[in-house]
Amino acid sequence: MNDVVISGTGLFTPPNVVTNAELVEAYNAYADKFNSENAKAIESGELEAISHSSVEFIEKASGIKQRYAMYKEGILDIDRMLPVVPRRSVDELSISAEMAVAAAKEALTQAQKDPHEIDLVICGSSTTQRHWPAVAVEIQQSLGCTGYSYDMSIACSTATFAISNAMDALLSGSANSVLVVNPEYVTPQVNFRDRDSHFIFGDVATAVVLERQKTAAEVPLFRILDRKLKTVFSNNIRTDFSYLTRAEENLTLERFFEPDQWFVQHGRKVFKELLPLVCNLVTSQLEENKVEISAIRRMWLHQANINMNQFAAQKLLGRPAEDGEAPIILDDYANTASAGAIIAFHKFREDFSPGDRGIICSFGAGYSIGSLLVEKL
Amino acid sequence: MNDVVISGTGLFTPPNVVTNAELVEAYNAYADKFNSENAKAIESGELEAISHSSVEFIEKASGIKQRYAMYKEGILDIDRMLPVVPRRSVDELSISAEMAVAAAKEALTQAQKDPHEIDLVICGSSTTQRHWPAVAVEIQQSLGCTGYSYDMSIACSTATFAISNAMDALLSGSANSVLVVNPEYVTPQVNFRDRDSHFIFGDVATAVVLERQKTAAEVPLFRILDRKLKTVFSNNIRTDFSYLTRAEENLTLERFFEPDQWFVQHGRKVFKELLPLVCNLVTSQLEENKVEISAIRRMWLHQANINMNQFAAQKLLGRPAEDGEAPIILDDYANTASAGAIIAFHKFREDFSPGDRGIICSFGAGYSIGSLLVEKL
Helix, strand or coil: CCCEEEEEEEEECCCEEEEHHHHHHHHHHHHHHHHHHCHHHHHCCCCCCCCCCCHHHHHHHHCCCEEEECCCCCCCCCCCCCCCCCCCCCCCCCHHHHHHHHHHHHHHHHHCCCHHHCCEEEEECCCCCCCECCHHHHHHHHHCCCCEEEEEECHHHHHHHHHHHHHHHHHHCCCCEEEEEEEECCHHHCCCCCCCCCCCECCEEEEEEEEEHHHCCCCCCEEEEEEEEEECCCCCEEECCCCCHHHCCCCCHHHHHCHHHCCEECHHHHHHHHHHHHHHHHHHHHHHCCCCHHHEEEEEECCCCHHHHHHHHHHHHCCCCCCCCCCCCHHHHCECHHHHHHHHHHHCCCCCCCCCEEEEEEEECCCEEEEEEEEEC | CCCEEEEEEEEECCCEEEEHHHHHHHHHHHHHHHHHHCHHHHHCCCCCCCCCCCHHHHHHHHCCCEEEECCCCCCCCCCCCCCCCCCCCCCCCCHHHHHHHHHHHHHHHHHCCCHHHCCEEEEECCCCCCCECCHHHHHHHHHCCCCEEEEEECHHHHHHHHHHHHHHHHHHCCCCEEEEEEEECCHHHCCCCCCCCCCCECCEEEEEEEEEHHHCCCCCCEEEEEEEEEECCCCCEEECCCCCHHHCCCCCHHHHHCHHHCCEECHHHHHHHHHHHHHHHHHHHHHHCCCCHHHEEEEEECCCCHHHHHHHHHHHHCCCCCCCCCCCCHHHHCECHHHHHHHHHHHCCCCCCCCCEEEEEEEECCCEEEEEEEEEC
């Protein structure tokens, strides 16, 4: 019988805020410098002048008002436009692990679980900072968890897919208590010189504890009634930085900073192609579970773009979402890859009463869509 | 009820062989050049001269006689010592996907499965060539599989852990037929200038089809009776190349070629620390399943080092392994990260009769250990 519950969630918010105004000031100064240094080529038509960005453009296009950064130094430096990430020794906790451990501690406290009771740690991240050894093993050791662990990645849906994997492991008996962590250290992959994407991402880590209801403490629990996962290939959100870049012929340092080595997104295509898939998936999930959309109190949606969220909510509800039906955290956190829907779930569920139902739904790069139908116990 | 079976396996072997003799010739020429260019510093004691490698040393230390490489050009060039990896457009199949698809086709043919019957593709690789979109989605699309897919990574145990995840998904009902692929494109991560590790790795891809017995065709099946997974953190096998390297201060092109940006291994420590964990895990798995070691016809062990395999087999059997009890493929393929034990299983199981039992066991970086107890149906 499926009695898998979420018994705790955690959130780590990095110490540094980067506002739109700061980003725009740096971007525009970079644009002015570029245009002035290339004035002749621009005048002769060889090069195109770079347009200014603006706070209004960013807010209208995305709904994002600020983002958090693990390391802020360097991001606003127009000769760098990339955080200065300190090199850590192999004996120090790595950055992703540090972020994940902080979020995990809150989730474990909420679930009233000792770390040694956790026998599976899944580190789901859309950007892996190291493969050997997997970051999940470092997190497992740092917390004192037992059993086994692994890293997984499916871009924007990594958190929901990892929760589904946790559920599989609990239902099949592979694990008794699972910790899913999602450290999203994204800012070092952002092309801060690209007007269309320089504002999109922020850093964060989330954590979720999952177990069978029978082992859970007397804490608020959300049962996962159903999950539905889907992937359909698309190059419209892509990044190609990897160890294979280093093995290209005639390599230069500049090569690592070319556009394809950062996140590249064709936003309009994504909007047009992805949203119908999302709406179809959630609609068929509700049908399969014989749940009316009117019985869904809240949708904790993926947090990439406020226009996408409003569109999806309206399409599913048949009317615009009312206050609290599809809460937004991307104004504060920006797009945090797979963590966004989990941040929303972490922040907005205290008002739920037993029997209230909601949907945690991620969608994005891959394309990937993961929808979890949950009920407050 | 657990009726999960392996109904097919596949192997893709890259087109290029690199022999020990070739590697040693290149390495020694590099060493001579280094020593002659730094003769003064070496004479004054500032630098240490680099020793020659030899075919005998490599074979004695590892049992490896050759390895395969997706791209050979550049590996033996003493001014490069790194394969020349061609850059592919976003519309071409990526290298990892190409390798995985080739192995998958054989596994699907063996299992008599149409690709569209597969509703979960897990791409397990110890070196991910791209995160957005995940490589698994590209493989899924290229083959024409349905459902969902994701990438996962736990270094040397990625294949066994991925098989366990597949089993979880089958037992919980998340999927009906799972394709696990393990493209291991490892040579671009090898430090061919390091005498202790220049010979270790080769490229390969493996694939495994898993399903419930009731859906399987009339083909040879191996039921997975039990799996046991464990991870214990260690820095003794590590690599730190990532997108965070690019964000370090005062970055130079040379930084990407420093020792910590390649695979670094402290082989003796690994031997000493890891093997007791492996033997304890397998022994307790057999005890828990009430299976005598004498009832195990074959162990398809991780293929990193012949001395490790002989030690593990002898420890478990209480005597040296006889012919066919612990087959070796690393002489031909070298260490192929997570794929080694699957290559062995792919090549050496035709002689099994119904009721015969064996163990597929991976061990390595993480540390990670994954042991699957299987029985021929």
